[in-house]
Amino acid sequence: MSEAKPSGETTETAVESACCGVGGCCTDAEQSLDPAVTVTEAKTNAGCGCVNGAEDATTGLPVVVIGAGPVGLATAAHLAERGLDFVVLEAGPRVGAAISEWGHVRLFSPWRYDTDAAARRLLEPTGWRLPDPDTLPTGAELVRDYLAPLAEVPALAGRIRTGTRVVAVTRQGMDVTRTIGRDEQPLLVRAAGPDGTVTDLAARAVIDASGTWGHANPLGHSGLPAPGEDEAAAHLTGPLPDVLGRDRDRFAGRRTLVVGMGHSAANTLLALAELAKAAPGTRITWAVRGASVARLYGGGDADGLPARGALGTRLKKAVTDGEIELIRAFTITQFTTGDGAVQVTGTTPDGQHVIAADTVVAATGFRPDLDMLREIRLDLDPGTQAPAKLAPLIDPNFHSCGTVPPHGERDLAHPEAGFYLAGMKSYGRAPTFLMATGYEQVRSIVAALAGDREAADTVQLDLPATGVCSTSLAPEPATQAESTAESAAGGGSCCGGGPAPEPISIGIGAPAGLGFTTGTEHGYSGEAERPDA
Numbered sequence: 001m002s003e004a005k006p007s008g009e010t011t012e013t014a015v016e017s018a019c020c021g022v023g024g025c026c027t028d029a030e031q032s033l034d035p036a037v038t039v040t041e042a043k044t045n046a047g048c049g050c051v052n053g054a055e056d057a058t059t060g061l062p063v064v065v066i067g068a069g070p071v072g073l074a075t076a077a078h079l080a081e082r083g084l085d086f087v088v089l090e091a092g093p094r095v096g097a098a099i100s101e102w103g104h105v106r107l108f109s110p111w112r113y114d115t116d117a118a119a120r121r122l123l124e125p126t127g128w129r130l131p132d133p134d135t136l137p138t139g140a141e142l143v144r145d146y147l148a149p150l151a152e153v154p155a156l157a158g159r160i161r162t163g164t165r166v167v168a169v170t171r172q173g174m175d176v177t178r179t180i181g182r183d184e185q186p187l188l189v190r191a192a193g194p195d196g197t198v199t200d201l202a203a204r205a206v207i208d209a210s211g212t213w214g215h216a217n218p219l220g221h222s223g224l225p226a227p228g229e230d231e232a233a234a235h236l237t238g239p240l241p242d243v244l245g246r247d248r249d250r251f252a253g254r255r256t257l258v259v260g261m262g263h264s265a266a267n268t269l270l271a272l273a274e275l276a277k278a279a280p281g282t283r284i285t286w287a288v289r290g291a292s293v294a295r296l297y298g299g300g301d302a303d304g305l306p307a308r309g310a311l312g313t314r315l316k317k318a319v320t321d322g323e324i325e326l327i328r329a330f331t332i333t334q335f336t337t338g339d340g341a342v343q344v345t346g347t348t349p350d351g352q353h354v355i356a357a358d359t360v361v362a363a364t365g366f367r368p369d370l371d372m373l374r375e376i377r378l379d380l381d382p383g384t385q386a387p388a389k390l391a392p393l394i395d396p397n398f399h400s401c402g403t404v405p406p407h408g409e410r411d412l413a414h415p416e417a418g419f420y421l422a423g424m425k426s427y428g429r430a431p432t433f434l435m436a437t438g439y440e441q442v443r444s445i446v447a448a449l450a451g452d453r454e455a456a457d458t459v460q461l462d463l464p465a466t467g468v469c470s471t472s473l474a475p476e477p478a479t480q481a482e483s484t485a486e487s488a489a490g491g492g493s494c495c496g497g498g499p500a501p502e503p504i505s506i507g508i509g510a511p512a513g514l515g516f517t518t519g520t521e522h523g524y525s526g527e528a529e530r531p532d533a
Contacts, residue, residue, distance in 0.1 A: 057184055062087050063449060064189045064203040066166050067210035068095040070142070071423030071438035073150050074116035075207050078446035080155035081118050087201070088156075089191055091165040091210070095151045096143035098213040102240040103140030105267065109434065110134050115146055116439040122153045163194035169206055169419065170375035183417040187376075205418035205449055207442065208373070212366035212424050219259055219362055221289070221331045228335035232360070235342040239264035239363040243271035250359055252279035257344060257355050259332070260363030261288045261295065262431065266315055268361050273323045284323065285355055287330040287346070327353065368425045377415040385428030387412050387421060394430045407437075408444030408459035420445050437461060 065075045068090035079086040092098065107114060112133035120130065128149050131137065137145065151160055171178075172188040186202040193199060216238065220226030229236075239260065241247040256272055258265050269286055276282035297316045319326045330353065334345035344355045368385055370378075381391030389411040412420050420426075422445060423438040440461050448456035 058186050058204040061085070061186055061202050061204040063205045063207065064089065064187070064201060066169075066189075066206065066208045067423070068092075068147075068151065068160055068162065069098060069209065069211055069423070070096070070114070070116070070147065070435050071211075071442060072207075072209040073147060073156070074119055074439050075209055075422065075442040075446065076156050076159065077116060077118035077122050077150070078443055079449075080122065082446055082450040084446070084450060086159060088160040089164045089166055089189070089201075090160060090162045093163055094148075095160065095162070096139075096147040097162075098211060099139040099143055099147070101213070101238070102242075103138060103143065104242045104245055105240055106136045106138050107142065107435075109436070110136050113434070113436045114142060116443075118443070119146075119150050122155055123150055126153060161191075161193075164191045166191045166208075166210070166372055167198075168372050168375060169208070171416070172202055176375045176377060187416075187418055203418075205420070207420045207422050207445060208425055209423040209438070209442070210369070210425055212368050215366055215369045216362055217364040217367055217429075219332050219335075219360070219364060221333070226332045226335055228337070232335040232337050232342045235337065235358070236360050236362050239361065239365075240267060241361060243268060243275055248275065251275055251282065253281035254358040255283045255285070255341075255356060256359050256361060257285045257287060257357040258361040258363060259287050260361075260365070261290060261293060262363060262365065265361070265363035268363060269324055270315060270318065273318045276323060283325075285325045285327065285357065286319070287327045287332075287344075287355065289329070289331060291329045291349075293326070293328070327355070365429070365431060366424075367429050368421075376419055378419075379414050380428065384430045386426060386430060387414065389413075390426060391428070391430075394427055394432055396430045396432055406440060406459040406461035408441065409448040409456045412441060412445060418449075 062085040063079055065072050065079070065086060065088045068076075068088050072088055072090070073095065076086055076088050090097065092100075094100070110133060111131045114137060115130060123146075126149070131141075131145055150156065166189055168190040170176075170188050170190070171182055172186045174182055174185060186204060187206045189201045189203055189206060191199055191201065217223070218225040219229055219236075237247070237250075239262075241250070243251050251272060252275060258268050258272070265286070269284065272282065272284045276284065297313070318324045327348065329348050330346045331348075332344060332346045334343075336343040336345065341356055341358055342360060344357060344360060346353055346355070370380075370385070379388045380386065381388050384391045384395060386394060390407055393405055393407055393411070409420070412422065412426060414420070422441045424433045426438075426441065427433045440459060444456045444459055447453075
């Protein structure tokens, strides 16, 4: 005797609802039964007849890479090595355009960690040689000596479109609400060219390596711009103006307010203090939201890294000596412009306070541009705005850059098949990104696109053995070798425990100076709010 069936359901329908490793087959609820594979992969692996010819829609289409910075061009190099068609879209007028805006700044890492392996393999036959691996390049040197030559190798030349800004990514013929057959359709990238002409480009996959530069966090509180902030735009600068070079006239003999407590703020503060010695009338105010600047000062003489303590002490001394006016617990509530200046109003524990300035340096960090991705399906962590699987690995509340483990394609995948965030943008609002991490990300992603699952899943990360990310904020007489020797004698690391570290430094001009960590032990959770700092 046959088993009774629910009303309205045939045997064929019941089978179809879970065909080929997919639940809800050919319905709006269609999902892979194995979360590690996509719907298309599940059907194809099972030989399901309903996907015969499904690859036709994307056959012959390129992989679109957004951004021609270090990670974007590394992506292109790996795609070229794998024989995959691709095109790189760069909003700026040249490769490395964002880096060129802070070309006066030295990188965190020496050359040995600043280049990608696939990129080097493409460059070396042209006669290119890696600069001194232990030297810290400036941003300008990275562009001149690495990115520009890389863009000209035969495998990449002609595939990079500069002056082309991506305005949207979507699924061809579908908005974000449509499900049936979604994975079988190409992705669609809409871009505006140098003359404003809009072009729609179909893609088999999209790798967004556009970074976060140019999308600064607001100066107002609670993640929102302060009233009048937009109107004060002419008085605002990004986090790393070239105080001693290109932008000197904007600061010399004028009033500058620096807002922020990261190392971009510290770079600018010490550069301004140096400028003030040569330009009378240069006045510097530093405003922070917190009650303490202990994290930025470091531990002074008690610091486990003498070099880090020395530099923190240097910044603290500039404040103590009156070279820099520090205003703690300052929450910006209003910008008012007029008479060529800006009045910045904020609240403090002592009541309302107004700071008059000619220029305000906004060193409050960055956030990713997600507006262009509204029509694709993302799985983002609500706190960091990073891919959900990646977020716990990089959460700045618990991690410094040296404690971030290797991660690859599976950690970066989204519900939108074939779409990936890579590089700085993949970290969302977390400030702990290193270029070497981005290079491993895109190596894994490209291996997955090429069908090499084993290579995609074998993720390794060659980072400095320190777990310490450090910065030299202004030129110092000490050489990097002296800084290294001092640091090695100190032991310890910002990430807690471990052998004596050798810091990686960043500075605003040669020679590189002493360094201190960009992270704290166990991330933000390791901060100590000291009332005397």
